[in-house]
Amino acid sequence: MSTDVTGADVTGPTAADLVRADRVAGRLYTDPELFELEMTRIFERAWVWVAHTSELPGPGTFKSTHVGRQPVIVTRDRKGEIRTLLNRCRHRGASVCEKPQGRANGFTCPYHAWSYGLDGALRGVPYPDGYEGVLEKRDLSLRRLRTESYGGMVFATLDPDAEPLETFLGDARLWIDRFMKQGGGYPVKVLGRHRFTFRGNWKIQLENTTDGYHFPIVHRSWMASVDAETADMMSFMTDPTAVTHDLGHGHSVMQMVPAHSDLDADDGSEPLQARFDGLVEELSATLDPAAVRKVVRAMHGTGFNLNLFPNVSLSAAFFRVLRPVAVDETVIEHVAIGPDGPPELDAVNRARLRIHEHFQGPFGFGTPDDAEGWDRVQRGAAAAPDMPILINRGSAREKADADGHPTAHVTDETGMRAAYGRWKEMMGDD
């Protein structure tokens, strides 16, 4: 691989010319035409994360979200099946639901009262006599997207020919399984979400979840505010066992705290953090010591970030979801999670909410600093759009691991190279 990354050699007539193994064109953040192509070639063809099953606890529950820029409703129908429906009445195009989440028997368009079931089927139209001979209700369901789930993660795709979800996830599945172990023996549920915007391209955020290199610099103020034990757990910058794997399909996993990659692997030698002493005491009133240890050891989530191309990360103790709005505007959700167990675990979840608030959210000790960095990337990328963005850190020390995954140090840009490889593949079908 050339080490000359100063030249303007990520130019060319097609989108695929703009990505090389070690650099990408700055234009990837700023070109509105490329953004339009991304919406159709990536966000309307890939499996896009839309929900966690805990957000749809029973028949009739729903949430509103987006696949790319298209508004959708994710519902659990009467039979318990999860559906993703385009939020657009088949009559004149009005949205049929403007609530972020809730429970409903179906959806009625407020404009002419066409009504749809939870599975999207058109149930009724008022004053039907004008439609004699010109309307077949069964042809006019809300458009359904293919919807599949794995490990509680629900994905939808607009592409009827997309590969099965499990194939798309591939080797990322093992890491989803491991991520959900932070329930400490209980399933994982959504506890709440922070939503914030940043004025920059979606790929800047996609990169960030697999960017170990920025952590001690951008998050210095957060590091100063946490106790020594937590800061210690984050000492991955100089830990040679902290690595990033390219998992294929554009996915990658960054293991910051390898000892917490598989929370079931516990020889009992690691002491629980002293800050949780009170919690341990409270839980010990009803739970046995092994169960207490399991939930308390998982308070900070898992020790890795799993980056799934194109729109969701499973990061330490939360889901990070990105939604592209425009070439220079992105909405991010940080979804807090915790164990879905008996009431005595409420204390665990309250503590997890406080940990989440401390770093995440528009007023957290970490997120505003991340957002400032991303804002700077967007502004700076306007300078010399022919100059490449570098993603070559650690490419000389990248090696295949025992499973054949390209692997380098946790601070290396292996995960970004994985994502851009997939981007090139999906954008390259001219």
Next chain:
Amino acid sequence: MTEAPERVPAPVPTTDPAVVRAIELVWREAELLDRAAYLRWESLYTDDATYVVPIDPDTEDFDGTLNMVYDDARMRQMRVVRMTEGYAIAAVDAARTVRTVSRFVPESVTGPAGGTEVVLRSAQVLVAFKRDRHDLWAADLRHRIRLAPDGPAGDRIVQKVVRLVNSESAVPAAGFLL
């Protein structure tokens, strides 16, 4: 639909001397925040005070829900360190803010002279300017203020709740405080 008649106690006038002191404290706080005088801002709070920016517009259960900010004295102190130490890039390069706090509604004035607590609702409109752009932040505020027996210098905030009108929507990641 007609609303059931509310049983409202006689309204507390904004000219009530206790309310006037509370309003003055809220205004003092607003100016300190606009000037990013965070150490002095922190000193306006009692040790047992909470400073909350909830997400759920209706909740009073700040403990059991996710908030944007839910600070006790320890978190507030760390937040002030973060805002002033110079290492947080978002704080170093924060937007300049100008806020107006008005539409005061005194909710209650309770307790004997010397231990008086005032609960005061108000509206806050904040304009933040950064990099050629103005952002607008609108919020309902509720302050619980404890008046000192020996004069206004000792008046302190026991609780401040900031309910953004768009708390459930996506807001910019901020480098300042509400």
